Amino acid sequence: MSKEIISALKILKKLWKNPGAMEIGNPYQNVVGVLLSARTRDEQVLKLMPGFFKAFPTPVELSKASVEKIESRINTIGMFRQKAKHLKSMATDIVEKFDGKVPQTMEELVTLAGVGRKTASVVLVASFGTPAIAVDTHVYRVTNRLGWVKTKTPEKTEEALLALVPDKWKKTVNQVFVKHGRYVCIRKPRCWACPVRDVCAFKEKNLEALSNAEEIVADIERREEIIEALRHNAI
Ligand code: SF4
Structure with a gap:
């Protein structure tokens, strides 16, 4: 077989x-992209990326931003309110629990807010070359x-x-x-x-x-x- x-x-x-549409850069950028792309056309997510990463270049900036500010950067896509909350929590987890770096294992990735096995698998493959x-x-x-x-x-x-x-x-x-x-x-x-x-x-x-x-x-x-x-x- x-x-x-x-x-x-x-x-x-x-x-x-x-490659996959959300394989866009470093692990932080990839995980943000996959999270934003849930039930949303790739084109819509990719269009808002430059502005998003200018405003929140690392997990630290994203964790410090208000949910409202994050919403204002992603309000052109579906479920933006829920996604904004997840992004802030996810960034806070990365900063507080993982020293500012996106974790590299499935077990750790799925502990991040808004990250399930599907998102984690995309990040493992795109960012770390791990088979998933x-x-x-x-x-x-x-x-x-x-x-x-x-x-x-x-x-x-x-x-x-x-x-x-x-x-x-x-x-x-x-x-x-x-x-x-x-x-x-x-x-x-x-x-x-x-x-x-x-x-x-x-x-x-x-x-x-x-x-x-x-x-x-x-x-x-x-x-x-x-x-x-x-x-x-x-x-
Ligand atoms: S399009 Fe789908 S169902 Fe049709 S032959 Fe290809 S894989 Fe099979």
């Missing part, structure tokens, strides 16, 4: 070669459709994938499936545009390309280019 998994990941990595698999709704859906796992929740999916995917390839799982799930393996999947359809176990494949297929593909490429440009200018 791991041979087939590696082969599919290699194919998908050619299609989705860009961040499972969001896309990773959960696509890996189940492919037949790699048979799970009912993202938590169980993470557990199953951690056991299934070799360490060297763990970081690639989130990188490729978030984008694949967002653009190709959507609710009504675009299997006609999927390079791993021959090894996919999903029974209800949608192989009929739409009349505007070229337009759809061009649109996906355009959106990826925009995100990548914003990511490079985020800090």
Whole structure:
């Protein structure tokens, strides 16, 4: 099985070669980015990053800021009030419990306010090169459709994938499936545009390309280019 998994990941990595949208800089910047990106379009988060990090360049400044001031910097995105509170608490934890440095283990990261296993896994991979698999709704859906796992929740999916995917390839799982799930393996999947359809176990494949297929593909490429440009200018 791991041979087939590696082969599919290699194919998908050619299609989705860009890093995760929130892999923007140092561990502090990455953890802030992932926290802000919950249920929010990457573009919206990336656009506010330069102003945010100018105002709060390190966890110390963020921990000292009022919640209202943090809100004013992120009020263009969803759940900004809750996220502002989490950001302040998270920064305070980093300063008080971890000497101002983002911790480097899953056990410690999940003690930070607003940080669950998914956020922690992204930070472990992006900031510290530690093998981990961040499972969001896309990773959960696509890996189940492919037949790699048979799970009912993202938590169980993470557990199953951690056991299934070799360490060297763990970081690639989130990188490729978030984008694949967002653009190709959507609710009504675009299997006609999927390079791993021959090894996919999903029974209800949608192989009929739409009349505007070229337009759809061009649109996906355009959106990826925009995100990548914003990511490079985020800090
Ligand atoms: S073949 Fe279809 S269902 Fe399978 S991974 Fe590709 S897009 Fe998803």
